Amino acid sequence: AMIQPETRLITLIGLLERTLNLLNRCRQLVHDMRNIGVVQAFILTEIGGKGRGFTLDME
Numbered sequence: 001a002m003i004q005p006e007t008r009l010i011t012l013i014g015l016l017e018r019t020l021n022l023l024n025r026c027r028q029l030v031h032d033m034r035n036i037g038v039v040q041a042f043i044l045t046e047i048g049g050k051g052r053g054f055t056l057d058m059e
Helices: 005-049
Strands: none
Touching: none
């Protein structure tokens, strides 16, 4: 059973779209994780600097 060129092309495009979609979601996840890190650092310096003895650890 030979795969027709059109079918092969559609499959390739579909695969490419899914790969790009996954890549975008990974990028968004990394972006969100970076934001969490920034927020955590801010909270640690804000609260820790005032000596209230309260820290937020998001690991």
